[in-house]
Amino acid sequence: MPIYEYSCRACEHAFELLIRGETTPACPACDSEDLERLLSLPRVHSEGRKARSLNAAKKRDAAQGSERVRTQREYELNHDDH
Ligand SMILES: [Zn+2]
Structure with a gap:
């Protein structure tokens, strides 16, 4: 309700x-x-907090993803035997 x-x-x-x-x-x-x-309900506020922490998690995952890509590229550069 x-x-x-x-x-x-x-x-x-x-x-x-x-x-x-x-x-x-x-x-x-x-x-x-x-x-x-x-619209100033506590329930709405907590949903806002959840959405913000979800965004923070997405940003963190994106940062970790680009870090992985860069590490892979450095590995390939350092191990280019051709
Ligand atoms: Zn009144």
């Missing part, structure tokens, strides 16, 4: 709501339904 973070446009109260089915979210402070859904 998704938890959304809302900011109330009427009173600027910020809160999190668990949305069940067709429930229309309403501000717990002033009961207004004029809400803005925010």
Whole structure:
């Protein structure tokens, strides 16, 4: 079940709501339904961290790959008997 973070446009109260089915979210402070859904959820933040560490791992693998290619080329240069 998704938890959304809302900011109330009427009173600027910020809160999190668990949305069940067709429930229309309403501000717990002033009961207004004029809400803005925010994207600053902890779950979203942790997914962002995961994506960043995945990118770091890809960069590391790419660096190791080019290192392997260079080592192979040096080996061939040093062992060119022709
Ligand atoms: Zn409100």
